[in-house]
Amino acid sequence: MKEHTYFKIGGPADVMAYPQNINDVSRLIKFCNNNNIDYFVLGNGTNLLVRDKGIRGLVIKVDDNLNDIKVECNKIIAEAGAKVSRVAKMALKNSLTGLEGASGIPGSLGGGVAMNAGAYGTELKDVITKVKCIDENGDIKEYSKEEMHFGYRHSRVHEEKLLVVEVEMEMEKGNYDDIKNSMDDYTERRNTKQPIQLPSAGSTFKRPEGDYAGRLIDVSGLRGFRYKDAQVSEKHCGFVVNLGNATCEDVLTLIKTIQKTVKDRHGVELQREVLIVGEE
Known part of the structure; x- marks a missing residue:
């Protein structure tokens, strides 16, 4: 699955299907239901962290063909x-x-x-x-x-x-x-402020009310903090990035450390934005 996610992390899926149209997707889901098969629908894999054991059952990948x-x-x-x-x-x-x-x-x-x-x-x-x-x-x-x-x-x-x-x-x-001009401005801001050159799942945490996750993580002294190859981005603290060989467990360990540190120092419970799927 690491070949199908922006994080470049994740073990193997049992089977992957590439539906050609909406009716194909409907038929695949009905087939799984009728045969008691678990399924997961995958888009572009940008906001996704797949566990190291991979995904059991069928992965239905919709971004390749359902793009009209x-x-x-x-x-x-x-x-x-x-x-x-x-x-x-x-x-x-x-x-x-x-x-x-x-x-x-x-x-x-x-x-x-x-x-x-x-x-x-x-x-x-x-x-x-x-x-x-x-x-x-x-x-x-x-x-x-x-x-x-x-x-x-x-x-x-x-x-x-x-x-x-x-x-x-x-x-x-x-x-x-x-x-x-507006799109160019937003693109420039994103390119200069976000670590788009490294694998990640985008913003790791939801924005806490009245504040920003990145700011809280930064003032907690965690900018650049890493566990193995999982790291709090030095460019934007709201992102956890993969320096090359991070596993799902490495990322989860780092996320828990971030959450505990921010909670202990600022009393704020950061909620994950990234979706975690796969066999535990």
């Missing part, structure tokens, strides 16, 4: 496997404003919608109108923005075993140059 993007006037309809950055570029091409802040998010749209990903004061829910999902029975269902129960790094996907397969977004027409 259509533009209809001021609407974009995109499949879940499309990268958020690619959807943002499509918005720019059509002078649609609303995805500038998301232009640097590296993950797939499905994963981004599931966690209501955001950056620079914006969230994906700001432009979403409808979301097509597959439920745990393999049935395709459609939800309005309100029915998705969006919150900070939260959606209905977390409340039920749902899989996002298609998203409809509605945006306003804007000025191409203004949109591009």
Whole structure:
């Protein structure tokens, strides 16, 4: 699985399937249910930490083929496997404003919608109108923005075993140059402030109320602190990075150390943002 995650960490999966379309995904889930097979749906693997023993059952990888993007006037309809950055570029091409802040998010749209990903004061829910999902029975269902129960790094996907397969977004027409300038500015900020040159799962912790995880970790004296090849980024303390040969257990040990240190020194309990999956 380390070949399928940004963290470059994770043991083997039993089987991996590459569905060609939404109906394929539905059929795979129904097959797993009918045969009592565990399954995990994988997008772009950006916000994921896979355990060292890997994943049992079937991994359904959706980002390779479910990546169609259509533009209809001021609407974009995109499949879940499309990268958020690619959807943002499509918005720019059509002078649609609303995805500038998301232009640097590296993950797939499905994963981004599931966690209501955001950056620079914006969230994906700001432009979403409808979301097509597959439920745990393999049935395709459609939800309005309100029915998705969006919150900070939260959606209905977390409340039920749902899989996002298609998203409809509605945006306003804007000025191409203004949109591009904003995207370029956000890209420059990301490139200069985040450790994008090293494997990671993005922000390791959710933002605590009224503060920032990176600041708390920094003032706790943990900038650059490492356990084996897992390290608190020297560039941005909100990121745990893989220096080359870190295992899942190394990263989890470091995360627990960070959480305990911040709790002891500042009374704040940092909550993980990164998703952990696989056999313990």
